[in-house]
Amino acid sequence: MTASRYRYRYVGPEELRALARPGRGGRALRGPEDLREAEAGEVFTYVVDLDGVMRLAPRRSEHVVCAGGEPVLGAGEISFRPAGTGSWAVAEVGNLSTGYCPDLASWSAVATALDRAGIRRPDGFTEPVVFRWCPGCGQAQVVRDAHFVCVFCDADLPPEWNGGLTGSQ
Ligand SMILES: [Zn+2]
Structure with a gap:
């Protein structure tokens, strides 16, 4: 199964790509400590970068900006909920990104990124x-x-x- 290894190229408007700054994408989600209590339930724009790391930006952000203009392994929207002291779980996650139009197979990259960050997750996109x-x-x-x-x-x-x-x- 090679589908999970797709790299999604940006296919949206060029004027939005022009806003992206290489190396200045969304903030990395590497562990539960990267989420703040006040962010429970907040919907984020996310991408999974080419290193397999999930990057977050405020919801209205363009995915291509969140990705620093790079291709991605996954993209969409995500929200989190507290799951006990110091722990977080995914509340909702989908692959809605008209900039990258990722396949449902991007789930495996999303799941791997969340597992590495120690965030509990569902078994698939809740908003496919x-x-x-x-x-x-x-x-x-x-x-x-x-x-x-x-x-x-x-x-x-x-x-x-x-x-x-x-x-x-
Ligand atoms: Zn047609």
Whole structure:
């Protein structure tokens, strides 16, 4: 199974990529001590960087900025809840990032990053998002209710994640 090893390239608007600063991405989540009590329930933008470390930024942040402009192993939104003294657990986590459009297979990188940080987690995304690119018109989109038809041109969307269609982007 190689899907978990996908590196997701940024596929969003160039003007947002221009805001990213290499080496100045979101703050690393390396252990429970990196979360503050006041942040319980707060929704963060996250990426999993190429070293497998989860990086957090305030919710309205662009994923590409959180990633310092780099490709990622995963991206989405996440929130945490206290789980006993000094411990944290994931409250909700998903892969909603229109900048990277990560496959559901990015979960393994997300899970590994959380395990390394000692954060308790669910067995999968609680808020999964299915991204596809239309082979007809090329538009990236979110598939809703397992309806694999392009919302722009009615072409059929493939059953498998097809980020490869973004080519050189
Ligand atoms: Zn289409």
